[in-house]
Amino acid sequence: MTMTTAIASNLRVSDLAPNQVQSEIRAMSVACAAVNGINLAQGVCDTDTPHPVVEAAIEAIHAGHNIYTRADGIESLREAIAQKFARFNQLEVDPDTQVLVTSGATGAMQATCMALLNAGDECIVFEPFYGYHLSTLRSMRITPVIVPLEAPEWAFDADRLRTAITPRTRAIILNSPSNPSGKVFSQNELEALAAFAIEHDLFVITDEMYEYFVYDGVEHFSIARLPGMAERTITISGFSKTFSVTGWRLGYLAASERWMPAISYFHDLVYVCAPAPLQHGVTTGLLALPGDFYTSVAADHQKKRDVLCGALRTAGLTPSVPTGAYYVLADTKNIPGKDGRERARRLLKETGVAAVAGSAFFGSDASGVNRGEDLLRFCFAKKDAELAEAAQRIAAFRI
Template sequence: MNLRTPLIESRLPAVGTTIFTLMSALAQEHGAVNLGQGFPDFDCDPKLIDAVDQAMRHGLNQYPPMTGVPALREAVAAKVAALYGHVYDAGAEITITAGATQAILTAILAIVHPGDEVIVLDPCYDSYEPNIILAGGRAVHVPLTPGSFRPDFDRIAAALSPRTRAIIVNTPHNPSATVWSADDMRRLAELLRPTDVIVIADEVYEHMVYDGQAHQSAARFPELAARSFIVSSFGKTYHVTGWKVGYAAAPAPLMAEFRKVHQFNVFTVNTPMQHGLAAYMADPSPYLELPAFYQRKRDLFRAGLAKTRFSLLPSEGSYFQCVDYSAISDDSEEAFCRRLTREFGVAAIPLSAFYPGGFEQHIVRFCFAKKDATLEQALDRLARL
């Protein structure tokens, strides 16, 4: 018998195990405090669990509509209208997704054809380029300004071409924790005005913006809203990343194409969790209070880091804090993170992992979405550096 497994040509030959998986495994191996991967180590609101439990016990356990439970889509539309002033039609313009990562992949597969270009702004979330490759497109990498991580609109303008199908914008930004200003969004709208370029707005940290700033959603700007897929995450907002539930909002013609792909890559999303989230969203206070909740954690963490030899970069949004370790070590970022995990018991992520081919700046990223006790334990260990 011939039991040989056929050889295939990889669709993603450059993709291996992610740095997040590697660092989390190293953290577990050495009993380190894991401030690398971006997830909370505390529980969500028990009321949210109760809402999902009630949905399950009331028999809401079969397939929901492909586009998502109507009550949840309506709750999303109401939230976006209240916060950003743009009215989406819940029936035709909002789709519930299996997390934000699936929403981004689905948007790219819906609009990108072989040979199309998609502008990505580095450093960026690691799923963007593989998604573009799977669609047959080409990622055009434009760096954010080193040091400040502000968008360089001259370089973005230079990257636009007749082949540009889309640009991916992430604010609040992972990994740099910067946020785009209203002027930034208006400048983007101005650049794209004479084009048919679509915006994929990754806004999963929309409710984590600090120091009195407001999140500048693409939905706030009519020119951008008319050409954007806006993606967000219930997992990030409600501390339930493992539930993998998010949503996309877009004008009806764009959403119609999105749904063509969505129905065949996931079809639909966990029914009782959708009903539970819809009921829980009737009270807006959990997401309205989130900036203060995470700003307190950010400030606690930054106060502790200020007593170390790290140099702190600004943390304007998201639940990340980047630091420069130039005063501590000449190691590469990955080598430093590995040593930090093995010898000092704290896991971080090298910023170079968010650049194609790596880009060394002696900067690493910590996640402060942790219990106070976890942060204090990490700070005690980092003080030994």
């Protein structure tokens, strides 16, 4: 009996597991599929993939590029990434020692945190935040410290940042352009962040996945360009959004050769390598697509943004108009429901359009109320016809 009890007591989930729940983004995608709705909840980016990228991946499969690659990715892709960093980000990186091809930006973030941070460390995260960033930290028993940005422009407040620092702070996670707010940090804001990171000797882990999705004349700026930041910055990006290949799981990062062996080790441990033939596909994309491809991505998505924001305004759901990425946070407190999840499901029931509760991207205030409870996030990276249908349904929605 004692042995049976002992065995039973060992058959349990980890200490972390009870506090982990399915992403609200995925939950809404499931709910949307159940009613055959239009999914503006998940950033799937179902616009067309550039033809040269698809053809190169198919050719790579037929050519037998179906085995493991080097842990850091195929040489031609690392070289193409280094050229892209120089051309677009004004960053000089060595493709052999400072570039790692990863299994999505998520894989890049996980490997970076495993390599550079310890359980019990603290990491500053700006709010509204991308939920996977927080979940990655918590899965490693790293404490996220939330620093709210000021709505509706999501302005950066240096004083709030200073109140967040403690002796346990090791890093700042930056997401610009931001999911879910669409905020693009200005060069002045990044200079203030860089000075803060240098003063307190912090890593900066910057997720720049949406770097080509910028609007209204706004320009993307990489914090690693600033003096003193190259050694302490890990710059993460990827191909999921730019080439509309979210299911390919291909990202990359650049970091000092001082940190790269450890980051590469942990990426190898979890993922082994990014998918081999797909690496060949995105290499062709980087090398063959003209510069106006990237400017057209921004122009096309600015039009999509304006279509969605117009519909939200018509419905009385005031949007915070983004200057980057492809999401809109809208004020939906007038929709019946006790919280954002109920409001999202009410909107789905009435219109067949899925959005995500803002609470997935915010923490709670001193009274325990989630700061994003009155918001919903909508994704506008959809084909024009489907987005137009979603916009028509939203505009016709009456509370």
